[in-house]
Amino acid sequence: MKKPIKMSYDETDLRIIEEIRDNARISYKNLSEAVNLSVPAVFERMKKMEERGVIQGYKTAVDYCRIGYPIHVFILLHDDRCRDGVPYMLSQMESIFQFWIVSGEYDYLLEVYLSTSQELDDLLNELYKIGRTHTMLILNKLKEDSL
Template identity: 35%
Template sequence: MDKKNTRIVNALLKNARISISDLAKEACLSAPATAERLRKLEEQGVITGYKAIVDLRTMGHAVSAVIRVKPFAGKEPKVIKYIQASESILKAYNVTGEYAFVLEVSLASTTVLDTMLEEMSQFCITDTSVILSDVTGDDFRISS
């Protein structure tokens, strides 16, 4: 991955709807050369898709939280089934350590969060942190 491809990817991470012309300016290339590099990055699987970033608060999701999950013995399949069925779970990671899963959730209220945790208490132990703010900023970057 050379510096020009890195510039292309970083520009797309900031704005996936950027025009080829503006993307070319970011990469210091011509528009046709940029379009060709973009096509190759897609073919190579470096770029796997484009998505909208939504402010969930505007959709009534006032509470975001991280939930660490420690399944009871033999209950991991139940945890996975619950995760896959829940529309409130944005991301779920199977991780190393005492807690087998880390979930990122978005919900309408702390009451809904409490209900979710009560449901999950049937098959796992949870440790929950309500997210107060995102301090990483809006842009994601890769280094070259």
């Protein structure tokens, strides 16, 4: 098996990542000014980071509460009853925003946005068919993404 090549990234690359993480819509001109490089140099660095999978995409931050989903929960799920096809089943559940396979006592970590507590109850009843859950209701976000 071939070992992945570890690429080194300098302070400028990390600064570019920080700038685009904070504002994915920043222009190359403004980005070049922020990192003190020419526009073509910034473009080439970003292109290389995209090709190497460091930059995997650009996203828009959404405040789900403002569009009718005020309930934000993380649910840990242990697969006690249903051994096959759980990732597929979870991917079909509309209220599950993202999920990960995790190590430890639980098998999956689900991020969920919901409109009502009844929707949460309904989702948990579906998840109980798969196994045991531990639900954490998000009360307030204290920190955004950072390096």
